[in-house]
Amino acid sequence: MTCDRCTLHTSQYPSLEPGSNSLQVESSLERHEWHLQKQVWQESAELYRVILSNIPEVVFLTDETGVFKFISPQVERIFGHRVTEVESFGNIAQLLGDNLFNWKDLETFGELCNIKRNVTDKLGQQRTLLINIKHICVNNREQGIEKREQEQNGFHSLIVSAAHGASIGEGVILYSCRDITEYNQALDAGRNSSLQLANQDITEKQQAEEALQQQHEILQTIFDHIPVMVAFYDAKGQIQLINRELERVLGWSLSEAKNCDLLTKCYPEPQERQKVLEFMLAASGKWQDFKTRTRSGQVLDTSWANIRLSNGTSIGIGQDITERQRTEEAIRRQLAAVEAAMDGIATLNSKGEYLYLNEAHVKLFGYSSSAELLGKTWHEFYEPNEIARFEQDVFPILMQKGQWRGEAIAKKRDGSTFFEEVSLTLTDGGGIICVCRDITKRKQAEQQVKEAKERLELVIHASNDGFWDWDFLTEEIYFSPRWKEMIGYEDWELPNYLASWERVIFAEDRLAALKLVEDYNSGKVPRFLATQRFHHKKGSTVHILSRAIHLKDDRGQVIRMIGAHTDITELVKAQEALQALSQQEREKATQLELTLQQLKQTQTQLIQQEKMASLGQLVAGVAHEINNPTCFIYGNIHPAKEYALDLLHLLRLYQQHYPQPLLEISEQLEALDIEFIAQDFSKLLGSIEEGANRICTIVKSLKNFSRLDETELKRVDIHEGIDSTLLILQHRLKQRASHSEIRVIKEYGQLPMIECYSGQLNQVFMNIISNAIDALEMRNGEGGMGNGKEYSMPTIRIRTEMLESCLLNGDRKQVSWVVIRISDNGSGITTDIQPRLFDPFFTTKPPGKGTGLGLSISYRIVVDQHKGQLWCCSSEGQGAEFAIELPIVQPQTYFESPG
Template sequence: MILEKIRKSLRIKLILGSVIIEVIMLGFLLWNNARLINQATFEHATTHLKEIPPLLNNALAPLIFQRDFASVDDFLNDLILDDDHGLRYIIIYDDTGQVFGKKGNIDIGNLPERNDHLFGKIQSKFINSEIPLTLANKEIGIVKFGISLAHLVNSKNSLLEQGILIASMEIIFTILLLGILGFILTRNITELVKGSEKIIKGDYSVKIQSSGSDEIGQLSKSFNAMSEAVQQHLKNLQKSKEKYQQLVDLAQEGIWQIDKNNKTKFVNSSMATILGCSVKEMLGKTIFDFMDDSGIQIANINIERRRKGIKEQHDFEFIHKNGHRIYTTFEMAHILDSEGEFDGAIVGVIDISKRRKAEDKLKISQTRFELAMDASQDGLYDWDLITNDIYFSPGWKKILGFEDHELPNDFSTWESLIKPEDAQRSWEMQQDLVNKKRNRFLIEFKMKHKKGHWVDILSRAKAVFDENDKAVRIVGTHVDITSRKQEERKYKETIESSLDGFWINDTQGNFLEINDAYSKMVGYSHGKLLNMNIKDVEAVEQPEEVKKRIKKIIRDGNGRFESIHKHKNGSLVNVEVSATYNESNDGLFFVFIRDVTDRRKIENQLHQAQKMESIGTLAGGIAHDFNNILSSILGFSELALNSVDKGTEIEDDLQEIRNAGMRAKDLVKQILTFARQSDENVKPIQLNIIAKEVLKFIRSSIPANIQIKDEIISDSFIMGSPTHIHQILMNLFTNAYQAMEEDGGILEVSLNDVVIDKMAMRENLGLSNGDYIEVKVSDTGIGILSENLHTIFEPYFTTKKIGEGTGMGLAVVHGIVESYGGKITVDSKSGVGTTFSIYLPITKKRKIQKSAENQDLPKGNENILFVDDEAPIAKMGSKILQQLGYSVTSRTSSVEALELFRTKPYEFDLVVTDMTMPNMTGDKLATELMKIRSNIPVIICTGYSKKITEEVALEIGIKVLVYKPVVKADLAKTVRKVLDEAKSSS
């Protein structure tokens, strides 16, 4: 009865509720006051405990140490009597149990337990504590004391009692006040209750009469306003319902309302269109009426899940009115009755038939891709760089011996299985890929198999970039190349044992693999080469030519050509390159390189020999014809000199003609020397004479902007060949002036005698002690680069342009000088000039010839047959011999001469014949003559002939072989010598 009254009375509820709140608040206030009082009491006790120990230690420790127990007793007595400290007993003792002093009812054998750890509240009115007495950080005794907290606890309890009394009075006053207030507030509420009951029944016209301006009056006014607002809202709701109906009808999405029995209560026109029906046809039918058996089965499962509160999109399959299948997705919202039970649903339906077909096609494509991946036994991975999610295909895991469920799709899987030394390299390449430093990811590394062994993996990948050019995914494959790597290792062993170089490079020219043979070939370490490009070793000066070669190899699949590579030390290596391009293997070039430097040198030597042979043949032909011409010039000039008066102008002119002819004779000799067709035996020669001749010879061919300075002091002899010395000086002089052709300069030549006896000089030159001629040839030309100085004397090394040098000159000079026991050195600075120094040993031997012009020429009266196909030479030879007293018969045909001799074999004492003649050469003529008369002496004269040498001449019985042009003095001595030897032998 009381509870019912309380339930129906707002006044009682107000009073009772207020009292309860007041009691709770006052209770909280009392509790808080008690807590604060207790806290203050605790802090006071704690402070008191902290103050006593230092007081006791400072006062007692010195007295105990000094054993002043009387003062100790006085101090304890004062302390006990002082009520401020609250001490009830105190005792001082050491660890042996000796008591130094005590006050109060306490005994050393019955000490109370220590309880001075308050932990935020006071547990007892009496506290027992102890402290060590220390002096200079050394413990000298123990003080135990008891403190009474009774006065603090009593004060706390008194304050709490006062608080409870005040709270009780406040509660009584509140109950009285609330009773009066409740009566005032509730007297006008009855009218509001009655008005509310009318509104519940639908009478929104009710008005509450209230003249007050207090809260109840305001509530009455608000009630009236609410009534009016509800009426307006009902009108607006009706309008909104009409608009909603229009929106539903216009929506592209199907909207379908069903009751709790799944019957259609409402559908919009879009839903009817999806199923090919009219709205009227659908009303009253269940959703199952538009499904076949499989669709109904799927729908029942989804509806049951939705009834259980599982919120998710569901796919439903319907049958269109014309018979084909419609795929839809349902978004369902339940309608609940007043008791919260399922009373139907509103469903949003979207036709996803087109999307479903696309998904089916995608599934077929994915299935094909998975079958292809499975057939190829490759693995696939897909790394989302935004979410860091990664997918490893079953094939990826199968390569490593794992089933799909045995490895998580997590980046740590890859990190745990890759060989540690390969991880960093792979990670750096991935970073280059996402930063667009490379356009693809291609790397080989090892990963651990489930059984513990390592598997060789070829990983390829591509990065996917968004519209901001930021990498968002990396998709790639893994291929098990263990078998291939095993074959490669066998193949590599074969390659490494090859004497030929081998490398693999990509289309950018970067080296990917190199064997040791090629490393040795170019002087770089294996590791250094792997960080280099083909361009770093190619010495070909035409990049376009290299590009053409590469294009041809890519087009044809292979190619062979010769090239030049640069050695680390700067030297050049001639190589023969055989390359194969494999487009299917990521566009790699497989290249074999053979060092053909030695073969090229041999070929160059052969070419040079053939070239020199051709030059020799040409020079021989020139020499033959030119010597015949010179024979006439010298011969007739000498004949004329014998016919003119001495000291006349004509004699001078004739002498100049003869001198020119002699110079021309030397020139022909030098041409034959250059062509390697003439050689001389080593004999004592004066170097200064040859040096002056060579300087005189080249002076006319040197440009006017080059000045020649000579300091030829030495007149010593050396053992050598004039031809060789001439060759040495011509080569050095020519090199010197060619170095100054463009800008001019000074060519300096000096010959001096030097003595090599000092250790430093001897060791530097590598020569033994002795006297030497020092030949210095200097120029102020372009100089020689320092890196070329060590190869300057090597065969075929040249710094001249193509076609301007053979590269043999200085090599030949070096060889001749070394063969003479000498030394050649070079000192040069690029842009300053060059100095060549030659040291040749001096000989004591001498061979001084008297001038033939100052000697009396030998004469005779014998009969001589003179044969030459050149009529002027035949005439000239006859006249010279006739001036010497001989009887001469001349013929210009070797055949006629043979016939003449055949008819008169004993009429002639000597036959002098040319070598090169038509119909019958001189050697053939001599042979035929000696068949007729075996002891006939024969002299053969030749301008030049490959067929006849002194050795060949002696073999066939020819006495002397004379080289044209033959001057009068040489002819006189030779003829006389042969005739005298013939007489003595007979």
């Protein structure tokens, strides 16, 4: 900065280090040198005066007891008091209040930031301040001051320095106060103690010298610690000096700022930089916002004001307003939301005057703009009796609880009235936030509901039904005495609460009813109709039919449900009795149908059994008739053999004793070939004996198979029955012109004698083995002898073994059973028809080849008569296997005739 007589650099500013005497005037200085020094101090003071007059903060310096050391001239802008008035307070606690901060925190951190405090200005209005407090140390010299009268708007630094000559002293407290009333932020309380200034009588020259030095120390302290950025520029716009706050915010030190193009670094865009340069040169003192880039590359929102001094230099004062911009943006968004709200929203001060009204609030009362109502009180919207009610009843509750909600009758601009729902909230500053809405239509609807309820009650009283009413707005519910009477209670025994209803209804019906209410009110179901069960007071169950309709407000919201209760217990009992009777009749019909089906199956089985019995008798008769001549043959073989041997022996004796027989005898001997007869006759008798043995075996098998008509339960060898069946079917197993031979593989296990109806089991073996032969013959017909297809040899495998466990009614149990597995390598059975294999008259054979009764009868013989199991396992193309599982010993309860 260039002055008239000398150039001041940063080194010319007074040192604030303790013990520094750089500004003390030697007694040998000439008077013109003293005046020159004084002029330098005055010019320096002018610079700081300009800074302090243009920053938005108010700056105070006090000693550690709170006594003022310095008061910036901006104090009147915030507090309304002139500097001398504030000085007369003596202590900063009189201005900012007690308990502003904690001394231990200040000693620990050295600086306390963003302390919020509500204060009252000279006019009695509430203001919200954001205060920064810093503990700084400067020269510690005791100086006396001479109190003098000054103008109320005078510059306090001059009062302290030129007039008072006060020293800052060690342990000075710097207060920086910013008015943030528009953000409506609350401030925490702080505490400050009070101090007293010491007055000493000094000489006029020492007083002036010390006053100038003290003034510079004060201004230097403010310059270093003030929470705004400050830069001094020469006439060419070159930076000469910057304060610590600018270094902290932007990141460049003074030497770095001098040696670089700081303007380019902070504003790299040419257009923006030109705009900033023009703003600096204009030096209008007005604030303007810019996007400023810091040394780290971060872009901050800043606000700057440039002031030109009389010597052509200028001062730039700036603030980092990034957080403020964010806060303002948030406030703007909140304000936009408030403006868009359907409810009327307004804020009032402690006097009841409107400070803000959104558009909905303005229109609610019939006005066109908020400007018509700002500054007016809430009394404009209410009649005198309503105003009195608010003041006597509402405001005491609001002051006590901090909020109130209720209804009122408001008045519009044209004088018409309407029902209003009001919500009031008390703010920290004594103001009020008001949210209101027009509920006239709702009140009209409620009145209509009330009238409808009265009419409905008249109808209900004339009927035998109960009545209920549920108000969703107030959560009130009403049950008529008739409903309570239905379940055995007096009116007073069941209070009109939802809990009373929940206590007497069945739990599952309660959940269903509440779900139906929700679905009906949301439109998922078209009507509310439900049968509910309730516990009668005496323990019985009461069935009640509940019907209801709902009522909606003008916005379509359900506000109420009204319904009726009808006792249908007797009707339900009648329906249950009818259903029980119908169920009995259905069961009887089902039983008759099953009985008829069983009769048909029994008839079919009896017919089949009669056929098999006739066949058995025929077989037994044939076997008997064959057995008699066979016995004759078998009985004469031995004598015939002996006779033949005797005759041959006789012939040999004749040959021995009459070697030369007669010619006729010789010719006959040659013709008969006696030697051949002698050798072949024994073979002939052996063949006859073998044939007789075979006939005996066939007869034995026929007798065994002829047991079909036996009804006695006896122990038999199951293998004999299988062998007899195979013998009867032997002719079908042999090779024929159109079919290959069918091989039978028997894998018999060690089985005990089994208690069963042997004739019936022989029938089962006959049916299953016959079906296996049919399946193999069908396969041979498809790809047998000479048609080009190749199959493995047709085979029937019969395997028997003991069972240690089996599935009974879905559970695996330990048993003493046997199993007979009869399998073939035919074409198999498809899975879709396997479930029907044991159905009567179901067959897979071509028409005329089978009746469809074989497996059905076999199933009844195994399962019903022997309490065993019969099942099939097959895959198409892989053959089929039938398993017959039988208990070794039949339970006593099952000893009954199979017929």
